[in-house]
Amino acid sequence: MTTILLKNAVIVTMNAERSIVCGDLLIENDRIKDIGQLDVTADKVVNAGGQLVIPGLIQTHIHLCQTLFRGQADDLELLDWLKLRIWPLEGAHDTESLYWSALLGIGELFKGGTTAIIDMETVHHTEAAFQAIVDSGIRALSGKCMMDYGQEVPATLMENTADSLQQSVDLLEKWHGQGNGRLQYAFAPRFVVSCTEDLLRQVEKLSKQYHVKVHTHASENKGEIALVQAERKMRNIVYFDHLGLADGNLILAHCIWLDDEEVSILQRQGVKVVHCPSCNLKLGSGIARIPEMLERGIHVSIGADGAPCNNNLDGFTEMRTASLIQKPIYGPTAMPAWQTFALATVGGARAMGLEKEIGSLEIGKKADLAMVDLRKLHCSPQAGSDVYAQLVYQARASDVTLTMVDGQVVYEQGCLATIDEAVVLRQANTALERVRRRAGIV
Template sequence: MTRLLIKETQILTMNEQMDIFSGDVLIEDDRITQVGQELDKVEEAGTKVIHAKGKTLLPGFVQTHVHLCQSIFRGQADDMELMDWLQQKIWPLEASHDETSLYDSAMLGLGELIQGGTTTVVDMETVNHTDAAFEALAQSGMRALSGKVMMDVGNELPPALLEDTQTSIAESTRLLEKWHGYDGGRLQYAYAPRFVVSCTEELLTEVRDLAKYYDVYIHTHASENLGEIQIVEEERGMRNVEYLDHLGLAHEKLILAHCIWLSDREKQIIRDRKVKMSHCPGSNLKLASGVADVCGMSHQGTHISLGADGAPCNNALNMFQEMKLAALLPKPTHGPAAMPAEEVLKMATIEGARAIGMEEEIGSIEEGKKADLALLDLNKLHTSPRAGVDPISSIVYSATAQDVETTIINGEIIMENRELKTMNETEVLANADRSMKRLLSTMASMTY
């Protein structure tokens, strides 16, 4: 048994009572076994002790929509709207990926996420080479729900991304059977049809049936852009969420990214079917897609969590940025009390856990739960003074990713004192740059 004791830290439990107190946390193997004060009696030979007086401990962040395959595309597709961004930049770049570049992209994104205190991601990969991304996830120590993107229709798709329907389904299921449940369930699989525009009805209905058979999640985009909705209405005869519900895909194991342009009927479907919505405010702003009605929807009972989306439509996989934007965006419309810091921090932790059905395992600091934690140093100029200030307010409105000192996933220290333990940061940076140069050369020679 491995034992880790975190001493004398400010603990933001994120439990039902939202308890905050100074104390200790004992971790044995992958679980939190004691949360309390003065746990000195458990300090014994073989116990690693982190003396964290003056620091702040909170559950690791759960990001419910990212694209690790796009991490090395950061800065390659700025100042564009969604469909142009996809067709002119992102799809050609994804089509140029090889196994090495995809692995390097995933490692770059994972390093950034870990350094920012994220301990779980819901990840959507590209069409090809998804084993390489899972290899990176396995090595990094990240907890993840991930899947190969599925695309079997589209006039503007590069040939390398346009799949045969049955080939797409077969490869997705092969990956599921290989990776789902890896490392005691640290890695899980989700079917990931990209969005209705790029998926035939045959593919979507088979995904529906297979996800039910294997009892896994479905992760897709919906209603991100008005142009996207127009295409779906013209081709399928109804709006995005209505169409997904018509096919029987709208249920509690469906995670929908964005959900900006929804009709009242679609909002009702999401609420009534217990569909999980991933809010990506940074991406939505940068692509000029719009502002999702998270304030109104959350008050009506919709389940909402947070994600950064991909690096080329956000430029940072930073939960602190997403929390601050999520808190600020509703205020001009709904008033200064809209979307308070506490509600936003819940979206980033326990509600993210609930989105993937793991609220009994992660998302709060409680005895018996998995040890997925982030230790912050808030003794900085930009987070001071601390006297009389709610630490939740400091985290949502003032803190940055650079304030994360230590990240623990599944009881393992993945980063300590800003040093990554499961990857060499210098090598990750060099490999990412090398792969991106190769992809740009490859893409320049491609014709469509």
């Protein structure tokens, strides 16, 4: 048995009462053992000295496979971004380049207090990313990208429908539950534009057979919606509902351009929506109607998306942006800090189907957490400040001093514990050069 004691902390529990406790937090193995004023010994003692201890941030739409391509596809709209840069680069990945891309992203996530993600990989070499997830210690819902349709999909990514399905099932059966349960599988058809109806119907059946989630994109861009309307004769959400996919196991990234019928389907069917504010701004895609969705009880969480459309994986930036962009539209009281922080913690846990395990700091839950030092110029003075406002509007990823997943310290005081940062930086640069050459990008 291993025990860790975090002492003298301000513990932002995110429990049902939203309790904030000034005291200590005891971890035993991978779970929270006790919270309060504790008089106990432990194998490792960390004196928080008044720092905040928060639930680990949960980002519910990430592409670890794309971290290598940060800065390679700037100032483009979605479909050009995909066709001209991202698809050729993804198709040029090899096993090693994907492994280092995933570790590069995970290291950044850890240093910013993110402990769990919903991730979509590329079409090939998915096991390399899964190995990086298991090796690093992050918690992830992840799956192989599925693409079996589309005139402009490069040959390096185009799949045969049967092969795509079989490879996905093989990955699920081998990797689901690996890493002490930290890695869980999700079917990941890219979006309607690059998937046949046959593939999507089979995904619906397989997800129910194996009791796993489906993670895809929807209604991010007006051009994408026009393509779906022309080919499938329905809008995205209506089409998913028609296929039987629209239910509580469906996780949809973006959902910017929805009509009232689609919003009603999301509400009625319990579909999970992921808001990616920085990506949506950078690609010029638009601003999702998040306050309206929340008012109607639609489940929303937050993610950075991939590094090439952001260009970082900073959960604090996403929270701040998510709050600020709604205020010119809905007024200054829209998306208050407490609500946005909930989307990034308990909301993310619910999207993953893990609300009984993570998302809040409570006795018996998994020890997934981060420690944040607000004793900085940009967070001062603090007297009378609301803790949620500090976290959402003032805090930065660089304020994180410790990150823990499953009771394991993965980052502490500037140093990654499970990832060799120097090696990753060196290997990532070498891998990018190789992938660019293979993709014909010079």
